[in-house]
Amino acid sequence: MKVIKTSFSDVFIIEPTCFVDHRGFFMESYNLKVFSENNITNNFVQDNQSLSIEAGVIRGLHYQLSPKAQSKLVRVVSGAIYDVVVDIRRGSSSFGKAQGFILSEYNQRQLFIPKGFAHGFCTLVANTQVSYKVDEYYCPTNDRGILWNDPSLNIDWPISSPILSDKDKLHPTLEEADINF
Numbered sequence: 001m002k003v004i005k006t007s008f009s010d011v012f013i014i015e016p017t018c019f020v021d022h023r024g025f026f027m028e029s030y031n032l033k034v035f036s037e038n039n040i041t042n043n044f045v046q047d048n049q050s051l052s053i054e055a056g057v058i059r060g061l062h063y064q065l066s067p068k069a070q071s072k073l074v075r076v077v078s079g080a081i082y083d084v085v086v087d088i089r090r091g092s093s094s095f096g097k098a099q100g101f102i103l104s105e106y107n108q109r110q111l112f113i114p115k116g117f118a119h120g121f122c123t124l125v126a127n128t129q130v131s132y133k134v135d136e137y138y139c140p141t142n143d144r145g146i147l148w149n150d151p152s153l154n155i156d157w158p159i160s161s162p163i164l165s166d167k168d169k170l171h172p173t174l175e176e177a178d179i180n181f
């Protein structure tokens, strides 16, 4: 299992070692010891999974307000996504900066996202299932979002007319958003 740095000092790509044989493959999708050795010491308390039936579904950009902020460990069980993080920590030198990563069933890459980032993804193929661990329980009253196509974020989404939830159509821009980290 490799832990790879990104342009954000505390966002990491995790690359599990995949053992392939004539039956298929085996991999460890999570290993507490490896994470601890890399100073990722979150206590994950909930596992989530979503299915998006179509390519071109965007979910996000989501976060939970402090004290219910969540770190996330995201992976793709089937299909592929363009996974995006946005630094929303006021005072951070990278506040408002976004970065995207391809996670897929083929590269088996995972993304570790610390508290203080908004998260969203676009499905690149039909029937994409995303699974992720979080280190704080879902809290609807602290659930917040930022508009997926906020022009200030310059996110290079692979699609211009995505399929969105009603909730995700109505989020504010980062400038207007309710943020406290």
Ligand SMILES: Cc1cn([C@H]2C[C@H](O)[C@@H](COP(=O)(O)OP(=O)(O)O[C@H]3O[C@@H](C)C(=O)[C@@H](O)[C@H]3O)O2)c(=O)[nH]c1=O
Pocket (backbone or CB within 6 Å): 048, 050, 059, 060, 061, 062, 063, 072, 119, 120, 121, 137, 138, 165, 167
């Ligand atoms: C996120 C979540 C939702 N729900 C419920 C609320 C709602 O009725 C239904 C669907 O919720 P949503 O529309 O928010 O699901 P979705 O748009 O898939 O939300 C997810 O998007 C990605 C990008 C993330 O980063 C996740 O943390 C999460 O916010 O599931 C839970 O019960 N527990 C949870 O942890």
